[in-house]
Amino acid sequence: MEDNILEVRDLRTHFIGKNGKQIRAVDGLSYSVKRGEFTAIIGESGSGKTGALSLLRLIPYPPGLILGGEVMFDGRDLMQLSDLEMEKIRGKEISMIFQEPAAALNPVLTIGEQITEAITTHIKMGKQEAWEKAIALLRMVDIPNPEERVKQYPFEFSGGMQQRAMIAMAMSCEPKLLICDEPTTALDVTVQAQVLEQIDHLRKQTGTTVILITHNLGVVARHADSVKIMYGGKIVEEGPTEAIFADPHHPYTVGLIRAVPRLDRESGKLFAIEGEPPDMSSIPVNSCAFAARCPCADGRCASERPALVAVEGEHRCACFHMERVIETREEAAADA
Numbered sequence: 222m223e224d225n226i227l228e229v230r231d232l233r234t235h236f237i238g239k240n241g242k243q244i245r246a247v248d249g250l251s252y253s254v255k256r257g258e259f260t261a262i263i264g265e266s267g268s269g270k271t272g273a274l275s276l277l278r279l280i281p282y283p284p285g286l287i288l289g290g291e292v293m294f295d296g297r298d299l300m301q302l303s304d305l306e307m308e309k310i311r312g313k314e315i316s317m318i319f320q321e322p323a324a325a326l327n328p329v330l331t332i333g334e335q336i337t338e339a340i341t342t343h344i345k346m347g348k349q350e351a352w353e354k355a356i357a358l359l360r361m362v363d364i365p366n367p368e369e370r371v372k373q374y375p376f377e378f379s380g381g382m383q384q385r386a387m388i389a390m391a392m393s394c395e396p397k398l399l400i401c402d403e404p405t406t407a408l409d410v411t412v413q414a415q416v417l418e419q420i421d422h423l424r425k426q427t428g429t430t431v432i433l434i435t436h437n438l439g440v441v442a443r444h445a446d447s448v449k450i451m452y453g454g455k456i457v458e459e460g461p462t463e464a465i466f467a468d469p470h471h472p473y474t475v476g477l478i479r480a481v482p483r484l485d486r487e488s489g490k491l492f493a494i495e496g497e498p499p500d501m502s503s504i505p506v507n508s509c510a511f512a513a514r515c516p517c518a519d520g521r522c523a524s525e526r527p528a529l530v531a532v533e534g535e536h537r538c539a540c541f542h543m544e545r546v547i548e549t550r551e552e553a554a555a556d557a
Contacts, residue, residue: 226398226430227254227276232290234275237283242502247272248454250290254398254432255376259424261433261445261462263477264452265498272454276400277311313343316391317400318420326375332359333371336390343394358389362419381412385419392423399424401433405440413437417444438481442466447535450474453499453510456529460536470538472515473549509541515534516549517542 234247248354252273254260274280276292292299294315299307311317319325327335336355340346346354352371358369362385375383384404391399401420403415417433421444424431435441441448441462448465450458450473458471470477476494496514504510505523512522519542529538541548 224255226256226275226295227432228291228293229253229276230293232272232275232292233288234272234280234285235288236285238502239440244501245454245504246285246501247275248501248504250451250455252449252456252459254430255447257424257428257430258443258446259421259431259433260447260449261435261441262449262451263435263438263441264450265494272451272480274402275367277315277317278307283352309343312339312396314395315398315400316396317402318384318387318391320403320406322380322387322484323375325387326383328375331372331374332378332386336371336386336393337519339390339393342402354393357391358393359386361392361423362386362389363415367535379415380408384408384412384416388416388419388423392429396429397428397431398432401431401435403435404433405435405437413440420444438466438477450477454501455510455539457511457540458536458538460532460534464533464536468532468536469550470532470536470543470546471511472517472542472546473511473548474538474548478486491555509539517545 222326230251232247232250233245236244236246238244275287278287278299280287287300290300294310295543299310302310308344325334331357333352336358337348337351340351340354341348356367356371359371364370364382364385370378375386378386387404399420404420405416408416423429433441435443445462448459448462449456450465450471453474458465458469458474465474466478469478473494479492480494482491494514499510499513507526508524509515509518509527512518515522521541527541529537531537532538532543
C-alpha cells in the first residue's frame, strides 16, 4: 500500500549457538508501518524485538544469518540491495538510536565530530557548514550551550545528554524512518519522559516515521499511534494503541498489561506472567510459542500455530481462544 513506508514479509533471522543449536530469533515476522506513524514494538527480553537490526542488515555473521523474507522500504526490497546501496540508506533514509548511548558513541571523538561525520558522509556539505548544523541539532534537542558542548567528548555528557546527542546524530540527515532500540534504558524516569517527548516532537516537526522498540508500556500508551506485541519472534497482536490497551485479546498482551504496577490496585499485589521466555532454539515450528505459559492453552495450541486474524478494524490477534482470554481478563480485573 502507498501509505505504508515499511512492509516486512516473512522475515527470518537465525543464530547458531555455541552448542550448534539454531536459534530462531526472528521467525516469519510480518508487519507494516504507515508513513509518519509512531509505532511501538513491545515484548520481554528474548521475544525477538531486536529483529529491527535485520531491517538494516546489521546482523553479525557469524553467528547470525538472515535466511529469507522481504523488507520493502519506500518501494525497495532492502534484502535485495548491495552492501554499497545499503550504506547509502543507513543513516540517511533510515537511522537508528541504539540502546546504550555510552557504548554507541565513540569515546575518542568529540560529539561534534561524530555528528558532522554522519552529515558529510551522506550530504554534500563543507566542514564549517556541517559544524554549524551540528550545533543547531544539539540546540534542537535542548542541549544547553551547544556551541561549547559540541566540542566535548561523550564522557563529559550525562546519560540523558548522551541519548539526546544520539537523537541529534540520528536526525542529522532528516531520515524517513527512525528506529529507536529501547532508547531510554538505564535512564531515570524523568529523563526517559524528556527523551521520548523529544523524539515525538521531532517526528511531528519533520514527518519522520518512528519505530520504538521497548518493554515500557507507560511510554507506549503516551506516545505510540499503534502497537505490535512480539513473542517467540512473531507478532501475536497488533492494532491501534487505544484498542490494544482497552481491549487486549492475546493472553500475552493481557499479562504484560496486568504486570504494570498500579496505584489504584487495592490489594497492592504485583502480577507476573508465569514461566520463562521461550527457548528460541526449541520452540516447535507448528505450535503456539506462548502455549507453555498460557492459562488458556489446550492440545490445539501445542500442535498448530495460530495466524493473525482480524478482531475489529486494524486490530488483529493470533490466538485460538480469544473469547476465553476475554473472560479470564474480566475475572482478573474483578479480583484486582
